Amino acid sequence: MTQHSEGTPSAPESQEMTLIEHLLELRSRLLKMVLSVVVCFAAIYPFANELYLWLSEPLRALLPVGQTMIATDVTSPFFAPLKLALVVSVFAAIPIILYQLWRFVAPGLYRHEKRLAFPLLFSSVLLFYAGAAFAYYVVFPLVFGFFTAIGPEGIVELPDISSYLNFVLKMFFAFGVAFEIPIATVLLVLTGATTPDSLAAKRPYVVVACFVIGMLLTPPDIISQTLLAVPMWILFEIGILFSRLARREIHQDAPEEPTGE
Incomplete structure (x- = not known):
């Protein structure tokens, strides 16, 4: 058994575990993640049709009187709400999924890394949800x-429910990921890949990149492109601010040994 001198922190739990124990721990965490999605799906699926009606309300509210959405495939009325319920279940289980990931990696982190890692995980969940809410x-x-306003006269708009679902899920994902920019910025600085001053100096290129990404991830109209690009730029500035604060926090802490759990 390894002897430790007085005052020397013990080795982290992650270093004491064998490879098999790590794999068993990973399997346990993955099973809990899957179980959390299954439980959320079981609770959400009975309301899948109502959920789809709520999701399609922004479009249905703009359709002329007498026009509605249609299903061009025989199985669409079943599979579209089913797919939506599954995606919403994953979204709802994200806090549990990230918590299980946190419990798996936490034993090998230093104390100052733990103080930053958990807020980053929590913030990433909130920012992803904020991006989806902003899109909706x-x-x-x-x-x-x-x-709906630019269509030619005499054209009857009858959006397909499956096509609409694919479109809005793509938008949710695009805006959810875009709102993670502050987290990505902080992580780049903390890992030493760049510095806040270097990021600030590249601001003009970042602004152009935001509009290019907005053009690629959104429909070909200036409104949605701008509505994605401008928040991305603002979030980039917020990320620079928080990366300065996080870097200052790291420099104030003396190096420590991993604590384990």
Whole structure:
């Protein structure tokens, strides 16, 4: 048994575990993640049709009187709500999934890394949800209003429920990931890949990149592109601010040994 001198921190638990024990721990965490998604799906699926009606409300509210959405495939009325319920279940289980990941990696982290890692995980969940909410409440009404207004006269708009679902899920993912920019910025600085001053000096290139990404991830209209690019730039500035604060926090802490759990 390894002897430790007085005052020397003991080795982290992650270093004492064998490879088999690590794999068993990983399997346990993965099973809990899957179980959390299954439980959320079981609770959400009975309301899948109502959930789809709520999701499609931004478009249906703009359709002329007498026009509605249609299903062009025989199985769409079943599979579209099913797919939506599964995706929402994953979204709802994200806090549990990230917590299980945190419990798996936490034993090998230093104390100052733990103090930063958990807030980063928590913030990433909130930012992803904020991005999806921004897409639903701000972007969708403007984008769908634009599309329904520019159509040629005499054209009856009958959106397909599966095509609509694929479109909004893509938008949710694009805005959810875009809102993670502050987290990515902080991680780049903490890992030593760059510095806040270096990022600030590249601001003009970042602004151009934001509009290019907005063009690639959104429909081909200036409204949705701008609504994605401008928040990305603002979030980049927020990321620089928080990366300075996080870096200062790291420099104030003396190096420590991993604590384990």
